[in-house]
Amino acid sequence: MDLKKDFNQEYKLVLENGTQAIMKVNISVTDYSKADFGKLMSQIASTSRQAYLTIAKELKECSE
Incomplete structure (x- = not known):
């Protein structure tokens, strides 16, 4: 079942x-x-952090 x-x-x-x-x-x-919820949550958190850091870098570059 999907x-x-x-x-x-x-x-x-x-x-x-x-x-x-x-x-x-x-x-x-x-x-x-x-799902292994521990692994899934860990990967979601890690990926989200990387995405937010990329956005922050781009936002900083725009404001300079």
């Missing part, structure tokens, strides 16, 4: 100076009945 679950979350970040960012997180997990 089990699939979609997770969609949105976060609005507001700094004291008025700068705003909207963060949207969309993750689709398939065959989750077979």
Whole structure:
């Protein structure tokens, strides 16, 4: 059986100076009945961190 679950979350970040960012997180997990949740969560966290670091670097370059 092919089990699939979609997770969609949105976060609005507001700094004291008025700068705003909207963060949207969309993750689709398939065959989750077979998942090793520890490994899956670890890989999601690692990949997310890398994505956020890339975005931060690009944002810094845009502001220079």
